[in-house]
Amino acid sequence: MSAPGTTVSTPTVRAGLRRVRFWIIAVTFLLVVAVATLLLTTGGGDGSPLSPENPAPEGSRAVVEVLRDEGVDVSGAASFEQAIREASGADVLVYDPNNFLDDARFDELADASARLILVQPDDTDLAALAPELDEDEDAFAPEPEAVEPGCALGAAEDGGTLWLDGTVYDTGGASGCYELADDRFSVVETGDTVVLGSLLPLQNDSIVREGNAAFALSLLGRSGRLVWYLPSPLDVDIAEAPTLGELTPQWLPPASGLLVLAGIAAMVWRGRRFGPLVVENLPVVVKSSETMEGRARLYENSSARTRALDALRLGTLERLAGRLGLPRSAGVDEIVAATARVLGTDAAGLRQLLVDRAPEHDADLVALSDELLRLERAVEQATRAH
Amino acid sequence: MTVSGWFVLLVALGVVPIVATGEPLVFFAWLALCVVLGAVDLALAGSPRRVGIERQLPTRVRLGETVESTLLLTNRGTRTIRGIVRDGWQPSAGAATARARVDLPAGERRAVTIPLTPFRRGERRAMHVTVRSFGPLRLAARQATIDAPAAIRVLPPFHARRHLPSRLARLRELDGRTAVMVRGQGTEFDSLREYVRGDDVRSIDWRATARRTAPDAAGPTLVVRTWRPERDRRVVIIQDTGRTAAARIADEPRIDTGFEAALLLSALASRAGDRVDFAMWDRRVRGRVQGAVGAELLSRLVDTMAPVEPELLETDWSAVPALVREITSRHALVVLLTAIDAPGASRGLLSIMGQLTRTHTVVVASVTDPAVLEATKQRRDRAEVYRAAAAERALLDTARVSAALRQLGAEVVTGAPADLPPALADRYIALKAAGRL
Structure with a gap:
């Protein structure tokens, strides 16, 4: 059970009027001033050019x-x-x-x-x-x-x-x-x-x-x-042709006026808010992988091929070391030698792939990355067979 | 004040007599009719201002569960109120229907029940109740908003409790086990029993065997000593609520995964007879549970966790050793639920690790992002290769920080959001078995 609700936050009509009283008075005052100024400045004359009553510069x-x-x-x-x-x-x-x-x-x-x-x-x-x-x-x-x-x-x-x-x-x-x-x-x-x-x-x-x-x-x-x-x-001599007013049926202006009023009523019907909004603090949504994506874009925009390839090579080397049962402290040469032993391939070629070759362009980088993946898969198969 | 769709229809229907008669005066007559009908209806509507409101609401709900929020509306006025009621709950309170029809005779009370299924943890609030009361013709309505504040505390869901039975079973297996490979200070002598095949021969107590064996027996009855894990160890869990805890991994903020892990570990450790203390820290203590045991521990934990959201500031690790010292001066298992990121960001954590590991066993638990691991394998085109490189770099950074933590004597547990809580529980059991608590 919570406290019973007794306070009504919607103002009564009287309270609402009292709250906007200042604005009603201010707007009325401004209107009066505006009308008075208009009357004083025009002096009651006709404002059109060449008018015999118009004292303005364009009058006569x-x-x-x-x-x-x-x-x-x-x-x-x-x-x-x-x-x-x-x-x-x-x-x-x-x-x-x-x-x-x-x-x-x-x-x-x-x-x-x-x-x-x-x-x-x-x-x-x-x-x-x-x-x-x-x-x-x-x-x-x-x-x-x-x-x-x-x-x-x-x-x-x-x-x-x-x-x-x-x-x-x-x-x-x-x-x-x-x-x-x-x-x-x-x-x-x-x-x-x-x-x-x-x-x-x-x-x-x-x-x-x-x-x-x-x-x-x-x-x-x-x-x-x-x-x-x-x-x-x-x-204007109106005897000549029927005007637009004569052509429209008599009921059209009141009917369209009524439909406009119905439209206004519909706006009130649909637009009246059912009580004030309830506010809520929303949580920040930060994706954890955003730093990774950002770094990827940086590598890409600056074409940091060597740096990107080094990251890929280090990851591959670490996984190879784990798969071949080498200690964490194992150096690159040991890992290369062990891999060459397992696959029965040339250690120099492996070293080229894993350490020495520098990518010339992006296609080179993609090719090297594919080769690294192939190497990992080959080592995986070879060690599983053992 | 407002009008209904019927009023709009009534106004629009005036077109029929206007067209039929072709008389412009009908327009004004119809308008007057509408205004008079509307005014009469409005005057006859029951006053929505004179509605008394009471609430019946549970104080707590677990995230994902549904509770019923009941509004008791009393009509203190003299006319029947026919209309609609809107209960002003925050959107994340998950109210099934925001509006309900009511028919409230004068002087009577009616209940309006709205099911709530909150979809965010924390304190969910309702501000007010809005009543719209239509007249007998249902053309026009009076409307009033009545302050009726309410709050419901949405607790962390603790999905990880499904891992609890299996971990408790493994904990029981530790009990009465003979072959403790490493007998540390965490194990203590439990009892003597007869040898059965399979027991470790090193745990045979020859002196007891000699005492037990009757002189005329055919052969000796071997007696073994059993051990049980030491009880009444201290477990201190520190949840990092700094900016890294706000990051979402697999659409779950790190802090929520941390809560799950902390709850599972607390449930397990308190069943194992250890004392669990919990604190949330970024630059100040955001919440703390100390000295609670049994069922009270879990309920106090979820209650403390519920309203806490990550602060967007860097965690001040330098004060954490003092915080741990404040909780216990004895040797304890200190679990830090945080993020292991780039070496630069983890400098604060690394700088205090030596202090903590000198007196305590420290486990650093961190959520890893499965998306990063996945990204290392996607290398079809140029953009993906660069992405894979960035992912590899992130993994290498994590590995470097983890290695540094291990070098400083801490244990590191990482896992995807679903895997971290059971992984942390397993590490706790392993440490207990090894007597390192």
């Missing part, structure tokens, strides 16, 4: 505020419908890097507005509005540089030299402004559409470089009313 709040101070009516459009509603008689600035708008909507926008300012449009956007322009991706300018206008666009005359980078367009021989590469222009005006290949003239951090500010104010403030439209995923 600066130019929008200045335009408003100058009496331009700048309105930010959150959706395509709103942009269309406010577009009549106004300039519309569109920046759609993710291609949310299709050709039809661009056309609709161009029809509704007085003038369309496209910021960094690509070939799919240009196909609808200015098919004579081509985006030249090979000539893309990754590093900003100061560029002379070299054209008669009003805003370009106001701005003069600009600080530009980004996409350039092939006008197909027609004129353009700000030639970043040979016949590749950053600003192009065709009809009621102005194409601007660089974001720099509009962004907060680069608007003060060269003539960027004058250029932007002149370009955007011409008509006195500006719609600043950044398309969002909601503006």
